[in-house]
């Protein structure tokens with residue numbers, strides 16, 4: 001059996017490795033002409049995502065390039081410490097959630113796939129596909145095509161595969177927030193290693209963590225009209241944070257600000273698969289980044305899909321099992337993440353209410369058990 005994997009982001013190479021592990025031939029087709037070595041800021045790979053990567057023996061190299069971040073401390077824009085929550089759980093071998101540059105995560109996973117002799121072809125943007133008999137044929141923008149037994153979509157939140165599979169599928173929802181980030185060297189800032197500081201500022205949300213090297217990695221979520229992109233984000237961000245009682249504005253001033261990107265998630269999709277084609281990762285269930293789970297869910301999908309294909313009598317049965325197992329979990333994460341994002345985009349009145357309620361909410365979530373449903377999930381092969 002051969003699977004065509006569309007998209008070489010985070011989910012694509014992991015899916016390829018997982019399917020190869022259960023004896024399925026794979027080939028990855030990526031729209032861009034080259035790898036995404038320099039794309040993106042950084043992201044949280046939660047303990048559940050690392051647990052899934054561990055199944056494929058692919059987590060160690062990522063840890064060596066990442067910052068352990070097992071805790072989150074929440075602050076108000078007035079400088080008040082609101083509370084603390086665990087960022088993931090400790091795995092049985094001691095592994096905790098880590099923060100990693102997206103480019104490092106991508107490069108490590110892609111190289112791992114290449115070491116498994118998995119063919120990745122760049123410059124192959126899927127424009128259409130069709131099924132005939134027992135085969136599916138993917139057609140690319142450059143006029144070429146490829147044929148296999150299955151087509152697995154790992155083509156992200158704006159998935160072309162999804163648009164073909166179900167033209168009536170709901171469109172991605174803009175969260176009302178732009179995401180930006182930066183890295184500052186040697187800030188000399190007091191920062192506890194291992195802690196993600198999250199600041200619900202007056203006008204925008206700010207998160208940062210201080211690495212043992214002294215570098216500070218930060219991101220901002222800025223409420224903004226979609227498409228309202230300034231020539232230079234830095235002064236806009238400095239203005240957004242200058243009335244907060246912490247160092248957000250100063251950190252932004254000292255940084256090269258990574259370009260801003262609008263944050264989307266996906267409403268629940270009515271259809272995840274049809275015939276020989278299946279949606280996975282962000283293509284099926286993009287979550288806003290507030291839960292820090294998007295990459296981890298895509299990685300879990302890969303492992304679960306491989307098991308379903310191995311243990312089922314047909315791809316139809318495998319896809320149905322995959323959906324039944326994954327849908328309740330991922331939809332719960334998307335909904336949870338959306339609630340947090342809405343708090344970040346709160347207007348002036350909602351903000352007052354939020355700042356009053358947050359300490360109670362955090363107290364409730366302070367116990368490791370309250371978010372255990374999200375973190376204590378072991379994707380198994």
Ligand SMILES: Cc1cc2nc3c(=O)[nH]c(=O)nc-3n(C[C@H](O)[C@H](O)[C@H](O)COP(=O)(O)OP(=O)(O)OC[C@H]3O[C@@H](n4cnc5c(N)ncnc54)[C@H](O)[C@@H]3O)c2cc1C
Pocket residue numbers: 006007008009010011012029030031032036042043044045046124125126127154155156157158159160161179261263280281282283287289291292293294295296297298
């Ligand atoms: C600002 C921001 C911050 C985030 N922070 C976190 C975080 O802290 N933790 C976390 O877990 N997740 C985070 N995420 C989410 C995470 O990046 C995604 O959930 C994850 O990358 C999903 O993997 P994927 O493989 O499904 O899609 P992607 O990684 O987006 O990969 C899709 C790939 O498909 C390719 N492609 C697209 N269309 C086509 C086509 N027609 N033909 C061929 N190829 C195509 C793309 O070029 C891309 O390489 C964040 C996302 C954003 C935007």
